[in-house]
Amino acid sequence: MGANRDDLLAEYYLKAAGVAAVWIDRDGLIGSQDAARLHLEEGRVAYCCPRGANFVLAYRLQLWKEDNEHVSAPRQAAIAARLEELADEGGVGITPHSIAIGRGRAAVAEVNARLAAMKAKGELRELNHSFKSARAVDPSLRYAEFLEAKKAALLEALARANAISR
Known part of the structure; x- marks a missing residue:
């Protein structure tokens, strides 16, 4: 699996x-x-x-x-x-x-929660606009793939922030 x-x-x-x-x-x-x-x-x-x-x-x-x-x-x-x-x-x-491993999963949960909160408040306009711009360049781009790439970027930023705060 x-x-x-x-x-x-x-x-x-x-x-x-x-x-x-x-x-x-x-x-x-x-x-x-x-x-x-x-x-x-x-x-x-x-x-x-x-x-x-x-x-x-x-x-x-x-x-x-x-x-x-x-x-x-x-x-x-x-x-x-x-x-x-x-x-x-x-x-x-x-x-x-x-x-x-628990810390890694907690970081993903934090990113997912932040995005869900943004979605609930209607704050994803900028993200959706960037998707539309990227899709204009590559029509095969799917929203799920775009969102996963954004999550990965947020996780990188979170990893850097956690490294600095240690």
Whole structure:
């Protein structure tokens, strides 16, 4: 089943906000994603962090794991605990995956609510006028696609505003 538009927008927000991820699967495999995704593969634990820090954390975590495998292979929970320690030692803020995803979805809900409030007050005239201008240039443009592009632009602005306020 494909992702719905709000899920795609939530992932877009996370990417625009520079949210990356470090994950650990149940077998202890460590990985990193440059942009956090909404859904994890089954059995994975993930933490989100600023883009760029994910690679450093995953690398250091892998080195720690290799140094400690002579005793016994560390379990997923122990690896996750060490990831939290490494992030703390490096001054990197990490957030559990579910919380970061919740923030992405909340940003989309905020944009949707703002647009709904504008529509209820009749304040979409300017947006509709820009759609008509864009449609004059490209007659194949659909309103839903235009609106999704505007939502994406609003999410980018929200991501920048949230980055500045941190």
